[in-house]
Structure formats: C-alpha cells, structure tokens
Amino acid sequence: MQSVSKQRTEVSDHHEILRPGEQTAPIVLASPHSGTAYPDAFVAASPLDPLDLRRSEDCFVDELWLGAAALGVPLLRAAFPRAFVDANREPFELDPEMFEDDLPPYVNVNSSRVAAGLGTLARVVASGKEIYGGKLRFADALDRIETCYRPYHAALRRLIDATRDRFGYCILIDCHSMPSVGAPMDPDAGRGRADFILGDGFGTACEGAVADTVERALESHGYRVTRNKPFAGGYTTRHYGCPEEGVHALQIETNRALYMDEDAIGRLPALADVAGHMTSVVSALIRLGRVDLAAE
Numbered sequence: 001m002q003s004v005s006k007q008r009t010e011v012s013d014h015h016e017i018l019r020p021g022e023q024t025a026p027i028v029l030a031s032p033h034s035g036t037a038y039p040d041a042f043v044a045a046s047p048l049d050p051l052d053l054r055r056s057e058d059c060f061v062d063e064l065w066l067g068a069a070a071l072g073v074p075l076l077r078a079a080f081p082r083a084f085v086d087a088n089r090e091p092f093e094l095d096p097e098m099f100e101d102d103l104p105p106y107v108n109v110n111s112s113r114v115a116a117g118l119g120t121l122a123r124v125v126a127s128g129k130e131i132y133g134g135k136l137r138f139a140d141a142l143d144r145i146e147t148c149y150r151p152y153h154a155a156l157r158r159l160i161d162a163t164r165d166r167f168g169y170c171i172l173i174d175c176h177s178m179p180s181v182g183a184p185m186d187p188d189a190g191r192g193r194a195d196f197i198l199g200d201g202f203g204t205a206c207e208g209a210v211a212d213t214v215e216r217a218l219e220s221h222g223y224r225v226t227r228n229k230p231f232a233g234g235y236t237t238r239h240y241g242c243p244e245e246g247v248h249a250l251q252i253e254t255n256r257a258l259y260m261d262e263d264a265i266g267r268l269p270a271l272a273d274v275a276g277h278m279t280s281v282v283s284a285l286i287r288l289g290r291v292d293l294a295a296e
Helices: 040-046 048-055 138-167 209-217 235-240 272-290
Strands: 007-009 015-020 026-032 075-076 172-180 196-199 225-227 247-255
Touching: 026 138, 026 272, 075 138, 138 172, 138 235, 172 196, 172 235, 172 272, 196 209, 209 225, 209 247, 209 272, 235 247
Parallel strands: 026 075, 026 172, 172 247, 196 225
Antiparallel strands: 007 015, 015 075, 196 247
8 A cells, every 4th residue: 555655744832734745545543642741830740750750641542543544544643641631531620629619510539540640630650659749720731621622622623523514424433552460559469461451432432344444454463452341432532433424443452561661661673663653553444345334
C-alpha cells in the first residue's frame, strides 16, 4: 500500500492534528494521554517530582502510531498531560473531596473512576501517589475543562464526522498504553498483563469485524492479545462508538514493557518495531473495507 507522503500538522494551544495530504482511509487515530506540556504552576503546586507526575502518561504512544498516520489517516494527540486533565473521562467526573467549594449538581461524583482517584481531574497518578498537596477550587477544574478538554473533543468530533461523511463510516482507534503490571487501583493489581488489550465495550462500541481484524494483525506478530478485561474502553470508546450510526470505536492498550523503560520513562530500541506493527494494524483495517460498517 502506498503511503501518503505529504503531511501537515495543525497545532492549537492544547492539541494537534497530524493530517495526511489527503485522507484516503475511513480511520481516525486519537491519543488523549500522551501529552507532556505540564504547566509550571501545576508542577510547582504538586508535592510530586516531575518523574512521578509522568507515571500517568501513555508515554510515547503517539509515536507508535506516526507511521500509521502516513497511510492517509489523521492522528489527533493531546498536548496537555493526563495528570492535568483527562480527556478520556466524562467532562465532569470529579471527586468532591479534592475541592474546597461545593460542586454543581451536574457533576458526576459517584463513578468508579472517581472512586479510584482517576476522574477528569485525577487525584492520584498511576502509582497511587497523591497529585495535590491542598484543595482545588471548582473554577480550576472548569478552566481546564473549557480550555483543554472541550477543544480536544470538538476536534475529535469533527474528524469523526468528516470521515463518516466521506466514506460512509469511521473506525476510531483510541490509542493508549498500560503498565506491564496492574496498578494499585486496578482490578488486576499486581498481576502481569497481555501485550495488548482491546476494549470494545464488550461488543457494543464496534462491529466484531473491527476488533477481530486488529486482534489477528497483532497475533500475526506474535503478541498475546486479550479483550475488555480489565479495560473495556473508556469515555471515548463508549461515547463515540455507535455502530448503528457508522462509528466504530476500539480502544487499544499497549503494554509499556514492549517499547519503553517503565522506571526511567525512556524509549527502548524496540519502539521502532512496535511502531511498525501498529502501522500493519492500520493497513489491515484499511484492507477490511467492509460495506456493512456504514451507517444503516
């Protein structure tokens, strides 16, 4: 398959879109957790050192998918870090214990993500350490949601709608990574993980052919692949995945031990190989070309 050589990057204040010269495939890639632009005031106010703050990042995940973006597929990536605001949550999943003032009644304070300390504004990093040394104001949350979260999702919605309008359907791949061992707040705490976990909302967020194609492509490279446990897909997968409307969302969690030093947060030489395999996954989805994935 011939790649698209001319790409351009559209940069906003808090996210960017890597676009091909021409979008030639009904696929959108999104990386909500690989951002590294930490505001100075946020870092200064946290009792954690910068390395600890980075434990929540899906480090280098956007790099794993850059080759795939060259196949005529747009890639949206957040610039803001997950520890600052999490784009893979509802707009207002917040822990009231984190705030000095009362939260509005529309805030979801009872989700499992909030209980784990991993709401739209997380209370802890992936290692379980507390991010903040004091209370926040709701105005802090509102500012981050309005300036980072909402523009990211507005850009994602435009990409999805434009893709579906052009091709009749859209396959959204939400690109993530996971620690090689379950973190303290995870249901598989302390246990080793598969190489990849595919989350399709237990079959509700995409047609089976999409997840089947990705699973076969990954297994062809010798990877161990599981589905939906412990990650069935977050807000992005559940919110946008609507097969009956021609939008098929699949979350792909990549085991970090495959491509990075998890302790030092550094790239391993194997990153290039894994990136090549992600490109082959997208190539397989392009070949899928299923007419029955279009909206009914």
